[in-house]
Amino acid sequence: MAERSQPSANYRSWPVITALTIVSLPLLLMYVYLFLDTVTVKQADALLPSGLTLNHWRFLWQTTEGKANIWQVTVNTLLFAACTTSLVLIVSSMAGYVLSRLNVPARGFFLAGVMVLHAFPSVTLIIAIFIVLQMIGLYNSLIGVILVKAAIDLPLGIWLMKGFYDTVPWEIEMAGVVDGASRFRVWRSLVLPQVKPGIMALGLFSFLSGWGEFILPQVLAPGNQVQVLSVYLAGFLADDNNYDFNMFKAVGVFYLVPVLLVYALFNKYLMNIYGGGSKG
Amino acid sequence: MKSSRTLGLVMIAPAAIMIVLFFLMPVVLTAVFSMTSMTTATGISGGVYQIAPNSLIALKSAMPDIAAEMAEPRYTIDDAGLKAVEGLGLAPGIAAELRAKHTGEVFPTRRDVERMIKDLAERPSTREVKQISEQFNRSVLNTRFDSKEQLFSALDSLGFKLTPEQKETVARVTYTGWTWTTDNFSRMATSPDMARVLFNTVLYVALVLMLFNVGYALLLAILTHYMPPTPASIFRGIWLLPRITPVVIYVMLWKWLAWDSGFISILMGKFGYPPKNYLLDNAYNAWFFVVLINGFIGASMGMLVFSSAMKAIPKSQFYASEVDGASRWQQIRYIILPQMRWPILFVTCYQTLSLLASFNEILLATNGGPGNATEVWALSAYHTALRNYAGNLEYGLGAAMALVLVVIGVAMSLLYLRVFSYGTLVAKPLIED
Secondary structure: OOOHHHOOOOOOHHHHHHHHHHHHHHHHHHHHHHHHHHHEEEEOOOOOOEEOOOOHHHHHHOOOOOHHHOOHHOOOOOOHHHHHHHHHHHHHHHHHHHHHHOOOHHHHHHHHHHHHHHHOHHHHHHHHHHHHHHHHOOOOOOOHHHHHHHHHHHHHHHHHHHHHHHOOOOHHHHHHHHHOHHHHHHHHHHHOOOOEEEEEEHHHHHHHHHHHOOOOHHHHHHHHHHHHHHHHHHHHHHHHOOOOOOOHHHHHHHHHHHHHHHHHHHHHHHHHHHOOOOOO | HHHHHHHHHHHEEEEEEEEHHHHHHHHHHHHHHHHHHOOOOOOOOOOOEOOHEEEEHHHHOOOOOHHHHHHOOHHHOHHHHHHHHOOOOOHHHHEEEEHHHOOOOOEHHHHHHHHHHHHOOOOHHHHHHHHHHHHOOOOOOOOOEEOOHHHHHHHHHOOOOOOOHHHHHHHHHOOOOOOOOOOHHHHHEEEEEEEEHHHHHHHHHHHHHHHHHHHHHHHHHHHHHHOHOOOOOHHHHHHHHHHHHHHHHHHHHHHHHHHOOHHHHHHHHHHOOOOOOOOOOHHHHHHHHHHHHHHHHHHHHHOOOOOOHOOOOHHHHHHHHHHHOOOHHHHHHHHHHOOOOHHHHHHHHHHHHHHHHHHHHHHHHHHOOOOOOOOOHHHHHHHHHHHOOOOOOOOHHHHHHHHHHHHHHHHHHHHHHHHHOOHHHHHHHOOOO
């Protein structure tokens, strides 16, 4: 982003900036009001707040009747996102290496398969997965959803890691092998450090996507004990009578802040994936 | 090198196992389930055979007299009934005579069996006759049989003379579990509801894709390309927000904007319009918001792909064109757009599939409403199989609908592999022999 073509100014940039700002206004407005509404009092028909309050955040210390405890739900979400991420990272960093460097039977077939799966309407499989989990008794357990979510994220992970391994020079491995290290050791201590950006990107992506995942937990683990934040929040949204929209927004902010933090801190790694690092 | 081959197999095994178990198997099972009549009513494991009133109604059209017979009770002089008679505390001769002379006999009506009982040597009173006959009432109505064999032997012992074909018919209509069928596909092909959903889906994909995923994304990429770095990165950051925000919060924000107590209502209230739910007010509004909600998310990916592609265009081309006096528009028209062919094609293909399969946002925002106005294919499959107003979840039909998407997905990705020349992608990496 540092070097950018700066051709001579044969047009003014402020009209364009103004136009873009107007188009972006709904988005900005929504996010600004999201934060504002959680800490202020507002009359029902007013646009601007009239006072400060922390009352909307009371869900942090008191549990609504019939709803799960927010901390329990947060722990579940963290557990879900973290387990999915580690599973995806471990499995795809191994599989990506194999596809990039080692000669295994049916390699081409596997690669094509991964490519096809990557562009696959995975959410539509949820019906079959629901029936299967009910049959084998993993319905309403966190383990079931974690496995399913990790499997759905795997094709992207494998493809991305393979792309990163492809850029590692051969010589590094040659040096290791000549020095008498086993192939596994070469991968573990020489190659793996080279693809750190890829691991970071994939890990962040997996975490964010697991943290925000809605439909899988909603269908496969809706119970109060295993609920995650998205399902908890959707429960509020569906509860038409007796909703407290500002408290609902406070839960939303509580849920969103980790995402924004992770994004703000690591966005240059994450760009590897969003920018199409794997696809060009 | 043998060892690297083994290592490769070991290292790829977890991925292969997970993908097969949780990805490929569900695909295959979707196909299997789509060929069944599975619903909540039939359950997902096997069912039982039960001659219930509604199965008799089904039977009536095929075999009216047998259905009528089955609806009536039958009287069989069997061991269980005899024991029960002995337990009634009547004169002992009655049971003994029944056992000796009548065991195994079947009487088609209550009148017949009661005539027989009246003629017994002991001459039971009318009250006793009723009591005794009741012990031999062997109606098949509402009894459950775990297997076909049990059903058939019960029918045999009650004296129904059925041919094997008739038995099969009875078994078919009395089975409460799911069966193999292709009905799901013919229902999909003929139902007007499905045609409506299909139309919605095409409209939804086309609108979001053209307006936002490609159109607006391209505009955004070009505009930020010519901007000073700081505003450019600010705008890119803003337009990435929808993508990184968890979908539930993102949709909540839109609801807040459009609800009857939301921002638009309050703003319009200042000008004297009564508050209303702009999101679900009418079909046009719902569509407007559905397209916006999905489009704002979709714009980001296109923007990033296009931006990085533009960055790859050699700067010298821009400088050279400027020396020749090209305007911005001419630069866009003759330098940028021709070199964006592949990224545009890629984003179009990729996002078509994403849009076809995505329904989270619509589910949370309008849930297909108002009426069925914004019900798209994937959402409809979800509703049919997993969240149904009628309460009877039609797993089979839902799976069939999902299968259609799967088939489209596979077909299109195979097409991409051709278009984006898969061969060159695979050939590149270093492979050890």
